[in-house]
Amino acid sequence: MTQLAEIVGNQSLVKGIPLSEEEGIGALTLGSFLKEVSTRYADREAAVMRTGDSAQRWSYQDLWNDSVRLARALVAKGVTKGTRVGILATNRYEFLTSTFGTALAGGVATTMNTFSTAAELEILLESSACSVLLFERKVLKKDFADILIELEPQLKSCAPGELRSRKFPFLRHLSMMDSESGEGGIEGWEAFQACADETPMALIDSILENVVPADPGVLFFSSGSTGKPKGILSAHRGVCLQMWRWRQWLQFGDDVRSWSANGFFFSGNFAWALGSTLSAGGSMILQPTFQAEEALSLIEQEKVTFIAAWPHQWAQLTDAKNWNDVDLSSLVYIDKNSPVAAHPTVNSNWVDAQKAYGNTETFTISSMFPANTPDDIAAGTHGIPVAGNTFKIVDPLTGEIKPIGESGEIAVKGPTLMLNYIGIPMDDVLDDEGFFRTGDGGFFDERGRLHWEGRINDIIKTGGANVSPVEIDIVLAKCPGVKVTKTVGVPDELLGEIVVSCIVPVDGAEITEDQVRNFAKEKLAAFKVPRRVLFFAEDELEMTGSAKVKAKELIEQAVQRLAAEKT
Structure with a gap:
């Protein structure tokens, strides 16, 4: 089989092509990026905002x-x-x-x-x-x-x-x-x-x-x-590189009209939806907050060709009251296997650029297979390193590089890597070779393809957003009647993971799931509020030698509890 990325020896040290060989990259400051695209596409429509039957448009x-x-x-x-x-x-x-x-x-x-x-x-x-x-x-x-x-x-x-x-x-x-x-x-x-x-x-x-x-x-x-x-x-360079790249990864022509209601304050949506559209001279159809029926109407009215949505939004779109009444035939860049592509007016053979891996620290994608990559190349993997990037898979404890095919912690460096976390010295973040240790687990195969296996740390990824269980537990620890709280991510087909808080009540306290969730709603953003709250006796929780709840075992218990409720 053809090797797809440069592998150094037999180690899990894998490199993308040199940055100097990458094509299609323009200006590398945000101001110059805007000047370049606004000069090139001056009279084209850049953005649309509809209010009722009227629309405001900007070139x-x-x-x-x-x-x-x-x-x-x-x-x-x-x-x-x-x-x-x-x-x-x-x-x-x-x-x-x-x-x-x-x-x-x-x-x-x-x-x-x-x-x-x-x-x-x-x-x-x-x-x-x-x-x-x-x-x-x-x-x-x-x-x-x-x-x-x-x-x-x-x-x-x-x-x-x-x-x-x-x-x-x-x-x-x-x-x-x-x-x-x-x-x-x-x-x-x-x-x-x-x-x-x-x-x-x-x-x-x-x-x-x-x-x-x-x-x-x-x-x-x-x-x-x-x-x-x-x-x-x-x-600026890291952000602009990704904005130029996303247009190429998605293989957009100059006909793209994109819709997304996911916040541009998320780095992923900023580069993926906004960057890809502007670098192609396309039009961004703006919807401030996601409303499924309104979104479908916008797609129809504005002849949207690409939607940047998370899987849980696809489900809401297909369940919307006007799903059977709208004409979605304008959708060209819609993954043929997505629920939206099943609409009777859609005819798509396009395959999205979903075989990828990235972090906010690398301003989104660091390994990728572009749109329409054949299944025999991309299936079951998370891409190959993008231009200028170097990956290694290391032992989480010793930092030693693993052989090809062996699992360990994913570490990466390259031209889009962050300058720093604010308030934290970079020597506290990077290893001695300048790699960012992601806390995620995975391995590289003999073709240089990354296989992401999940996280070594506890961050929950739900509906496209990262959620810290520690942040939730700090809040819930102050909830009346709560003695012990441990929040985990439980696998979910729709959201990737759902936030589940596992609680040991204070002895004799009467506390309900609704009471805990309502308390959380006052302190936390909606996507951080636990979808479910489960109650345990203290002796039901397995503890480490340092008196910490074992997360893996607790997740298994939560999965069993939730499955039992459905039977």
């Missing part, structure tokens, strides 16, 4: 002009090279202009999850040290202006730009992108941008020339085993 030239205007306002507000600009928004046009505007001003776009509770947002603001926060006020039932004022009461009485907070000492300017009226120290959107004329365009041009690919470009957050979100700082 690539509009996207450039509006991003430049925001950049000029940010510079007038004091943003300079390396300044962090928080962006708290759903998939709306202003997310795009805020992100690219920050890059054009020399700043670091710092994306924040709109599922965040007040407690989680407080952590994000404190750890990110952003100087500017651009946010969407109303997201479903949340009012982020009210939440921010609750976190920092000074905002209610101070004037815009005059916030001097001990809790958020770097935060100076806040603006609501979905409101023209301000409140206290929070400005409306137009008022915030009104100072753009104070910054000459020549200065933006100069900033663009003086931001280099190695500079920090974005700060994304991912759940970690410490129980708090990890801030992952990435260089």
